Amino acid sequence: MFEADAASRALGIELIEAGEGRAVTRMRVTAEMVNGHDIAHGGYVFLLADTTFACACNSYGPVTVAAGADITFVTSAHLGDELTATASERTRFGRSGIYDVTVTRGGEVVAEFRGRSRVIGK
Numbered sequence: 001m002f003e004a005d006a007a008s009r010a011l012g013i014e015l016i017e018a019g020e021g022r023a024v025t026r027m028r029v030t031a032e033m034v035n036g037h038d039i040a041h042g043g044y045v046f047l048l049a050d051t052t053f054a055c056a057c058n059s060y061g062p063v064t065v066a067a068g069a070d071i072t073f074v075t076s077a078h079l080g081d082e083l084t085a086t087a088s089e090r091t092r093f094g095r096s097g098i099y100d101v102t103v104t105r106g107g108e109v110v111a112e113f114r115g116r117s118r119v120i121g122k
Helices: 006-010 042-057
Strands: 014-019 022-028 064-073 082-093 096-105 108-119
Touching: 006 042, 014 042, 022 042, 042 064, 042 082, 042 096, 042 108, 082 108
Parallel strands: none
Antiparallel strands: 014 022, 022 082, 064 108, 082 096, 096 108
């Protein structure tokens, strides 16, 4: 799935690892990602977390999409920061699942994301 994700790859997101219900990605904040406050636009941080969530929830094989997601921004990211997102499955039930993604800069938490998944295909 990640290999076909042109949007994530165009932003320089790298898939570091993926396995059953988990994934790790990395992205460097570029000048195009910085907003008028001179910090990383929250949409890019969300996109990184969402990509990581997608890799984790699709790790079992069936086509799985987001049923919903939310994010809490803990601190700002800045130009040049390397962000790492780590997703872990909290639970799967029927065709649904819940995944948590932590976005960090070094050891500092930048954002916490929770995604809800739904299997739609085989």
